[in-house]
Amino acid sequence: MQNRTPRIPQQPAQNHRAEFDAGLTPELAAVVTGARRRALRDGDRQIDTAHLLHSLIESDPEVRTAFDGGPQLARVLGYLVQRSIGYGLRWQGAVEGSGAVVADAGVEGWSPSATSAMADAYRRARSTGCERAGGVHLLAALAADRGCRAVEVLERAGVDAALLGDRIAEAPGRA
Template identity: 60%
Template sequence: MAVAYGPEIVAALAAARRRASRDQDREIDTAHLLHSLLESDPEARAVLGTARVAKLLGYLVQRSIGYGLRWRSSVEDSGASPTVTLPGMSPSAARAMSTAGELARRRGESTVRGLHLLAALAEDPGSRAAEVLRRVAVDPGRLGAREVLACAEALRAEQAGR
């Protein structure tokens, strides 16, 4: 079954591309994807919670002046397999996009949502996104697909009951 990108993914990809260009990075990496996803997807923000999102965004905006400087001129590849390539994306970012699509397919969904990408970003412990999550005391291991999607379903049920 083929899957399409939902509007939050399309918005996150466009913003990540702009962010990478502005930061003078050759490729979109997983930190660009995480930053853009948090800005564009209310479900991803809800799963993480307001306080964590504020910490994450506060940390991510420092990329061009702080911690991200050591990432300049380097290709993000955590070494996780399989190797997936997408033009303009680091191997880790391409792998996260591929994994997000696979998560949607496994759930019988025709659209890749932001939550699929959030779970995929957390699945690679060596990625820049996982590093950023750990820096603000978010355990990427607890953001696996099952946990993220179950939390999102609980949030939706809660909102429907209001």
């Protein structure tokens, strides 16, 4: 009998840089692990901002509260699921590059936009007195990069990314 399970391509190289991982809350570290798993499952060579957004929404309750109600969140999740089942095929094999300033282009297995979003999340965390970046810091960083795939997904779902970023910034104790 022939195995019907598709072969999984080689997983993107994991980032084992201590300073990268040490700056994450345990919750955000789980988000990164989920995004890495999603990229592998989707057959992508790199973790991109849409992988990060999907994993954030699935695993971080604080991130889910940043959205303007259940219907908006449901639409975003709907687009992310569509990406998993084919919507994102046009992105496969292409490196995500939004034009944002890449803080560290040497992070193997990460798109330049995802790398920039993580660096921005660290900066946002430090500016609010947090030692480690959390989910809302990353969500705010994703929403701020108008050219990334995460913002494309948000806007297709009817979410104003700029307004989302402002709502996060205005919330007490957030980015």
